[in-house]
Amino acid sequence: MTSGWCRRYLVAGVLWAALPHGASADGTPRRVVSMNVCTDQMAMLVAGKGQLYSVSYLATDGSTSALAAEATSYVVNHGLAEEIFLMKPDLVIAGTYTTRTTVDLLKRLGFAVEELAPEASIAEVRANLQRMGKLLGRQQRADELVGAMDAEIARLNEIKLPELDLALYYANGFTSGSGTLVADIVGIAGLANLAGKLGISGTGHLSLEALVLARPDLIAIDSSSERGPALAKQNFAHPAFRAVAPPQRTVQLDSRYTICGGPFTLIAANILQQAALKLDTGK
Template sequence: MKRTHPIRAGRLPALFAACLWLAMPVPAQAAPARVVSINVCTDQLAMLIAGEGQLHAVSALARDPNSSTMTTQAQAYAVNHALAEEIFLMKPDLVLAGTFSSRATVGLLRTLGITVEEFAPARSFDDVRENILRVGALLDRQGRAAALVAELDAGLAALAAEPPSGRKIALYDANSYTTGKGTLANEIFHAAGLVNVAEEMGITGSGRVPLEMLIVARPDMVATSFRDYGAPALAQENFVHPAFAALEAQSQPVAVPVPNMICGAPFTLEAAFVLQRAAAQGGERP
């Protein structure tokens, strides 16, 4: 018969202390009081979620109408250019960054002992929910974050309440770039009840589509963004090609609100509503 060995008396105090330590409540970490964001997407999440006086600075792109939907709100905050020196002098207790933000800046700030939290770009509405809730937890603003998630879900439900049109859409940008599977734009198209031509072509992420392939795909809708740089640009020659002009004449051109498609938040749904309304008004192909 196997003998069991009693716990040695000398170990009892240590075990008792360990149990007491495990049972003790963990003190709540104080909410950050001086937050700096260096990425346009974390800029907007922070502006939506932060409490009064909690957010100190946002990136310069937060004031760029081609990149941000919250340019007016961004005027209330200091601006940074993702430089380690300027951010260090702001004395933040939390920095919000994107995974594609300046690696040198992020690394140096961490070396200097500053807490930096990085966020990957949202590629789905699940990612959007996760990022909202994570910012809410970091800023100790869970209630506000939950309200934004509820707003997002309500918008998605409203979009889903309309029968999908099934119309084929092609996003066609400068240098003939488009976005396919695994992108927030693709999620927006699906939410609007549309079929993404790029996804049908097997494109994942961003990629270039020759004009000939776009014409063969015969999209019902062609969505474009920046078509005028204010000066001649080789990047936009695809928009002035006669074949593209003919394609637009045979389909339904639609201008998408690009800033709403760059970052994930409840405002992202505005792009889906714009596209859904355009599809409903599009009628039959000529």
């Protein structure tokens, strides 16, 4: 981004700030732009008809978005300040890790920008849904979504499983340890996260050797792990992995349900629980 471009749009921003924005008399935004795949989906679920104008291009990608089909109904943005400026939103919603240059420039131009942090637990999903409801003036809708989530969690908790260890195993041997949204999902499903038991927190590395020695009851892999050759996925073809992860002990878990938090996140918990119920542990 050139300094000339920046100066031109800063001047335009001063003029823009002097114009009446599209928010209603009670402050409810009427033209909302989201520029992060996670805020995209949360906004799609909470916003009123015609309130959400644009979502990021990642929202239309079925490998990263649980609401990819729904996202095609919105104008797509690529997180560029110049394109969002021309959309004239009265509220921009971003993630805390969204391109800082764009976020900072939009703020300098006088746009209202709200940032939501990524969720590391279902409790944080609830909190972000409630915050989205307040931002969009849609608290009742947010309450309904939270209530539906709580009802589904209660249903999942009613199903009692034997004590089973589950390993989350991704490309390059990565896993999700304690303090992650996926770990919370595993617990809601009624399973124990192997990575947490091994002292791994956050996103960490789980060696193939450690996986084989632990011999978890169930292994969850991303559904894309076996599509196409890639050096990052070579562990999945290793004989040792095949031995510890036969088909009956492996469950495909789409990352689109776990990358971001939302009611759809509980689809992942249901997938894991159903796989555990079908599992013949031999114990």
